[in-house]
Amino acid sequence: MGREAGSVAAIAVLAMGEWSYTQIEQALGDDASILPQLVRGKELRVWLPGYQIAAVTAAAQRSRNSIDEFLSRHLVELACNEAPSLSKCLPGFREAFHWPDSPTVAAPAQSYAAVQT
Numbered sequence: 001m002g003r004e005a006g007s008v009a010a011i012a013v014l015a016m017g018e019w020s021y022t023q024i025e026q027a028l029g030d031d032a033s034i035l036p037q038l039v040r041g042k043e044l045r046v047w048l049p050g051y052q053i054a055a056v057t058a059a060a061q062r063s064r065n066s067i068d069e070f071l072s073r074h075l076v077e078l079a080c081n082e083a084p085s086l087s088k089c090l091p092g093f094r095e096a097f098h099w100p101d102s103p104t105v106a107a108p109a110q111s112y113a114a115v116q117t
Contacts, residue, residue: 016100020069038096041068 015024025032025041032040048056060070079086079097087094 020066021072022066022068036092036096036099038090038092039099 019027021039022041025035028034056067056070060067063070065073083093083097087097
């Protein structure tokens, strides 16, 4: 991994300790394209019983997180359980799952090979 790639990865690791995926993506603005495609946020609409919505809302408020961030952090276990099969059938899943430790974080606007030199 080249020097610039190491710097980008180090910054990403520090950012993940402080901010949510949403906050990082918003802060990057037009440069959010440096994130692996499967790390970038997407909207998901779900239909849940009211008591589950109340429980998620209360837990998110108690943890001082948005519902998006609360669910994102709690869905990591599900992603862990599904990782073996999704890594085989969903291109980019492994890199996104391991981000920011994945080498693909090293390729902002340049090609990966150019960063390694």
